Amino acid sequence: MTKPKFYITTPIYYANSRPHVGSAYTTIVCDVIARYKRMCGYDVAYLTGTDEHGVNIERAAEKAGVTPQQLVDKNEKIFRELWKLLGITTTGFIRTTEPRHALAVQNLVRRTMRISPDAIYKRKYEGRYCIYDNLYVSDTPEPADCQICGRPGELVSEENYFFRLSAYQQKLLDLYKNNPQFLYPDFRFNEVKSFVESGLKDISISRKSVKWGIPWPDDPEHVFYVWYDALTSYMSGIGFVDGEHDGPEFKKYWPADIHAMGKEIIRFHAVYWPAFLMAAEIELPKQIVAHGWLLFEQEKMSKSKGNVAYPEPIVKVLGNDALRYYLLRETVFGQDGNFSREALITRYNADLANGLGNLASRTLTMIANYCGGIVPAQVPAPERLNEIASTVLHQKIRDLYNGFNFSDALIFIWGLIELVDKYLVVEKPWTLAQDPSQKERLESVLYAATESLRIVSVLAHPVLPDATRRIWEQLGQTGRLADVRIDELKWGDLKAGTKIGKPEGVFPRVDKKEALERIENMENEIRNPGSTQPDTSTTTTKKTTEGASTGTSAAGTAAIPAGAPGAGGPAATLGTGAVATAATPAPAVPAKIGIEDFAKVELRVGVVKSAEKIAGADKLLKVMVDIGDEVRQVLAGIAPSYAPEELVGRKVVVVTNLAPRKMRGVESNGMLLAASAGPDGKAVLCTFAEDIPAGAKVK
């Protein structure tokens, strides 16, 4: 039997800058829908792409000193790479600079002029235009601000091709009336209806003063208005040619089942686009689905406002699933939502590490330890887990997915996780395992827990594709989780005798401060390349973030405080503060310094009270040093040279007036002096041959 088709699109993204978490939101949501629909048995096409024409691209390229083509080539790659990193399962990607697209746009307008000769005409236009949102802000030359971004519109005064939108008012209202599901959510649909009811003006669909665009057929002095160009990508991306010679994909998937987008561009999709298609006699998309904005510091996250968070650092520190889960769980779809890195990490630890991750590892470990790694005999769902087995509840969760209510779907699924946790607490399989007479009971408890884990993995898969797939494999399941039918899920499909895989944690807990610091550092690096120490904790490069610069014996420069000339240069400094960043060249060190410069540095004798390694940092030791009137915590990059226990009782030289600094989320309050020499730069701590009390000044 052939599968029903389902075609979903994201807007194509402006290729003038790199994507941020706000832009990624649309793509992630569509990916959840696409994955979910596949699990319901649909043959899904999912299209995204880049919007590469227009004044904003022209200007951004000019600013960067490159050609528009070079700029979009560079940014298009960043988009593609990000979608790969985020596990986005698009089936197509369209760039508006591709020839197949240009042809489709020109053919669409030719077809329109042939079928509806009155729909397009030429006249002089004078008004204000926002180059950032590509919106005609007003039809008069008086100054006016953009309704989307608030920036002043630029004056445009030129001859343009116009689309007779005014003639489509009634047809659009009929469309809305006959298709009550045409726009989701309802309150946005009502706004659109009022806008159309209040009367429509014709819109300009070509520009004469812009060069970077698709030429108008037979009138190449004009290029297409970017929205006419961009909207056509939904068809050109799946094989539209001219409505008569289209590719098989277009014939199969068009019309789109869902065009998804943020609220600011609803009008283009729910008013202009259907009118363009009506005039060309092409079938209309079935549904427009709009989400709210991700706000960051109370404003729409957007690069021009400088209030953006980037997805890559989050994925690097917490994994792809963490970002997907957070965005879908925290924001009620359709409403605006707040983005906060702290809340993201809190959710990660609470719901993913302690919730699903913990359930998976404890259940699988018990199967490994108490059942020899083999799933025990099948049992019906125990009463306490009835909800998990309930196909009514499964249907409820599917209804929530179908209704774009992702946060509630996740709340229900996490309610199931809580049920299993409680079930295990009550049944205490770890106690049952101590008593051979309870073997049968133990096995039925563990079957029930493992089967619950399987069901939860299926239900959560569209949102958490990576972790659930790993759990699926650890559950010993053959076949792809993505191919499992979520609408055929039922208790008992976990086969007795299945050999489980090696239990491995899917969401390790993270230290909040440390994770935050790593995310922020990586984001700074994206904003200002070369400004921060690269985070190498999950890469193989030799550089570390620990600040262990042990490559010289020039002890004289060691004591130059951070911020002073020479700070950051290679030195015998092993603590903190005066640490060379990998990408920032050290300022030139003057050949000689005056005594007054040296006197700025406070050096004291310290006695090491304790030392220990820092988790996840190969070179750092946390050293507690008595400096006479207090015991200081100092981080030193000497782990390759000293075992922690060797250091206790040793007298060292401490720089005591350095500003505190955090590494790996741990504060360092000073610096230990050391020399280093030889090819491997082994550190040798400065110390004293004679007896000297802690706290004595070193001058």
Ligand code: MSP
């Ligand atoms: N190029 C047009 C779309 C043309 S489609 C025929 C465009 N591009 S965009 O890059 O500005 O936006 C792409 C998507 O990202 C849109 O769905 C937009 O709403 C979304 N977002 C960009 N910033 C956002 C937030 N801060 N929050 C949520 N979504 C946001 O518009």
